[in-house]
Amino acid sequence: GIPVVHANENVGANLQDHVGINYTFKGKLPTLNQILRPWWGKLMVGMQYMLMRSGPLSLSMNNAGGFFRT
Secondary structure, three states, X not given: OOOOOOOOOOOOOOOOOOOOOOOOOOOOOOOHHHHXXXXXXXXXXXXXXXXXXXXXXXXXXXXXXXXXXX
């Protein structure tokens, strides 16, 4: 293991779990999973990014997130 340089009983005392909420709803537009499932969907999205630098590959993994004090 890693040698302890300075033992402190307070280390790790205030760890808290990060609660997450998953939203599930039905929309009228196709989801990214539905677009990327077939091989031609992967090709289409890849070409869209290479040619126009837009589309799903130009987005971040998390579109939204937040924290609040409890």
